[in-house]
Amino acid sequence: MSEPQQQQVNLGSLSLEQLQMVREQxxxxxxxxxxxxxxLRHASNKYIEAKEAMSGLKGADGKDMLVPxxxxxxxxxxxxxxxxxLIDIGTGYYVEMGIEQxxxxxxxxxxxxxxxxxKVQTAINMKRSNLDSIIQVAQSKISLYKxxxxxxxxxQQK
Numbered sequence: 001m002s003e004p005q006q007q008q009v010n011l012g013s014l015s016l017e018q019l020q021m022v023r024e025q026x027x028x029x030x031x032x033x034x035x036x037x038x039x040l041r042h043a044s045n046k047y048i049e050a051k052e053a054m055s056g057l058k059g060a061d062g063k064d065m066l067v068p069x070x071x072x073x074x075x076x077x078x079x080x081x082x083x084x085x086l087i088d089i090g091t092g093y094y095v096e097m098g099i100e101q102x103x104x105x106x107x108x109x110x111x112x113x114x115x116x117x118x119k120v121q122t123a124i125n126m127k128r129s130n131l132d133s134i135i136q137v138a139q140s141k142i143s144l145y146k147x148x149x150x151x152x153x154x155x156q157q158k
Contacts, residue, residue, distance in 0.1 A: 011137040016145075019138045026134065030127045037120050044113040050087075051106035054099045057082040 011019065060082050066074035085102045086094045097105065 011134060014137075016138060016141055019134055019141070023131065023134045023138070026127055026131045030124055030131065033120050033124045033127065037117055037124070040113050040117050040120070044110050044117075047106040047109045047113070051103050051110075054085060054102050054106070057085070057099055 009022070011022075014022065057079065060079045063079050065077050065079060067077040068074050083098060084096050085099060087097050087102050087105055089095050089105075
């Protein structure tokens with residue numbers, strides 16, 4: 001995955017309106033990245049739940065269970081074999097694995113997702129730093145503008 005090239009902009013050369021637009025863009029990017037982190041954490045939680053569910057299968061031969069048809073409809077069932085599970089590996093493909101293999105698969109996915117969360121968090125921190133710089137430049141421009149107005153008023157009064 002290639003990173004988009006970031007363009008360096010001298011914030012001091014931008015007008016207040018341009019700074020406002022850049023600030024809004026950076027805030028939107030931070031929001032989007034934050035939503036991505038939430039989605040990644042949700043996916044990670046699903047793999048953790050799957051791993052825990054596989055742990056519950058050990059020694060469960062002949063045990064009664066409810067099989068979900070939808071999120072609110074279940075059928076009663078019995079566990080016939082607790083040695084193999086079907087793992088969704090993505091895009092509608094399923095692979096039969098042993099429980100330990102399935103748990104290892106879940107562990108690898110959680111680790112991969114955690115690495116991605118860390119990368120996105122780093123990007124968010126950089127964006128927040130950029131946002132702080134934008135806000136500081138805007139505030140200094142506003143202060144300078146107010147100071148110039150006061151000087152102009154004082155010059156008119158003399």
